[in-house]
Amino acid sequence: MTFDSAVHYVLDLGAPVMMPVIMTLLGLALGQGFSKSFRAGLTVGVGFVAIGLAVGLLVQVVGPKAMAFADVLGLKLDVLDVGWPMGAAVSFASPIAAALIPTILVLNVVLVAANQTRTVDVDLWNYWHFIYTGAVIHAATGSLWLGVLGACITAFVIFKLADWTAPAVEHHFGLEGISLPHTETVNWAPLMYALDRIERRIPGLARLHADPASVRKRLGLLGEPILMGALLGLLLGVLGAIPDFRAGATGKAVKDVLTLSVSMAAVLVVLPKMVAILMEGLIPISEGAREFLQKRFPGRDVLIGLDAAVVIGHPANMAVALLCVPIALLLAVVLPGNRMLPFGDLAALPFYVLWGVAASRGNMVRGLINAIVILCGILWIGTSLAPLTTELARAAHFAPEGLGVQVGQYREWSGVALGSHVIPWIVLQLFQPGTFVIGIVAALGYGGVWWWVRGEIRTQFAEPIAAKAKAAREASDAGKEAAA
Secondary structure, eight states, X not given: OOHHHHHHHHHHTOHHHHHHHHHHHHHHXXXXXXXXXXXXXXXXXXXXXXXXXXXXXXXXXXXXXXXXXXXXXXXXXXXXXXXXHHHHHHHHHSTTHHXXXXXXXXXXXXXXXXXXXXXXXXXXXXGHHHHHHXXXXXXXXXXXXXXXXXXXXXXXXXXXXXXXXXXXXXXXXXXXXXXXXXXXXXXXXXXXXXXXXXXXXXXXXXXXXXXHHHHHHXXXXXXXXXXXXXXXXXXXXXXXXXXXXXXXXXHHHHHHHHHHHHHHHHHHHHHHHHHHHHHHHHHHHHHHHHHHHHHHSTTOOOEEEOOGGGTTTOHHHHHHHHHHHHHHHHHHHHSTTOOEEOOTTGGGHHHHTHHHHHHTTTOHHHHHHHHHHHHHHHHHHHHHHHHHHHHHHHHTTOOOOSSSSOGXXXXXXXXXXXXXXXXHHHHHXXXXXXXXXXXXXXXXXXXXXXXXXXXXXXXXTHHHHHHHHHHHHHHHHHHHHHHO
16 A cells, blocks of 8 residues: 555544544554543543534525525526535645655644644544645645645644634633644634724624523523524525425425524534533543643643534524524625525535624624625635636546536536635735735735734633633642642
């Protein structure tokens, strides 16, 4: 077996199999012992399987209804969103993939050792985001080395963004010691914190507030996640069932609407519980990593980098994401310059709007506004990346099957997931012939926005961060006194 085929074999195992192995090996390296490490790793694998079941249900019930609503709108676009699997497939099938996986791993280790990042990215499956950057640069320039350089730049920026957003992951989502180096989500964070900072200065908008807790307090049962899911499912079901109502198939339409309503209620209730299973396995590894580093590098702390799937179940995020399904289709009609029909990734919108909602601290009013801005960016970037992505997909003999649409009527393929690759798009502009000036302007603009909001997360969570630091100091002082 060649190195290239061995790499692809391991990646084809998927996160549910890979993560137990990775976590067990990591636990052993951190001195946690085989029994504890294996149990933690297996629990993480079970958590990923459980989350996958919930997300799979979301895809199964939302996708067809979204496409039915697209037919109602009469969308005639020539780029089809065939979903994130195409992005992963063309990335791992590219000539650059086998070289980039060990390169990114080594880069991550070097950055952690040099104290340039705290994130240890164990989410090997989602390295396809970095590889995708290298693949499109390679396709655009013909240079393997520029592709490797572009992928490494993307990885470095994403690791820094993961470090920067870690306090929000801990205090907003309740996951201590975890960061999210998930390119297609975390690269929106600086833009969303900047937008939310502006929104909070608009008097009328600043006073509007609706988070799950306040809605529950005001509306009682109607504010519970189970009822929110049922009502949002009812809305999506009715929109998707319009063709059936028109055709006189009322019985089928009512059945589909009710099924979607109950399914959405199930997802909003079950997903957080499934994340809790995954966290049960992660906590021992995270604590072991922290102890390991503190012994060898006093004052250092480490973050375990994971897929954003561990936080998408936040009730505010799910509510905003489900509202964004019909909004995304409406935007596809009216947004100037858009050629992409959102379809394959519509059910995965909880991933892509994540930081729009998190930046608003769960305020669903501002979170929805932020999410709409994200959707506009996704449609533009997805359209821009379509030619190169289609070229890569055809070279890899990728065939989008089972989508329930006539793929042949679309000239090019792209995706909502690919449209969420802000950093890869900027890096591509810097290396692609003829777009260097666009890349410089975009990079400076993105960097300027990030610099402007660099203290925003720490400011938002100043009290819990200060309380944690105080508790750590008191525990350390108590330990010293006991030793004396």
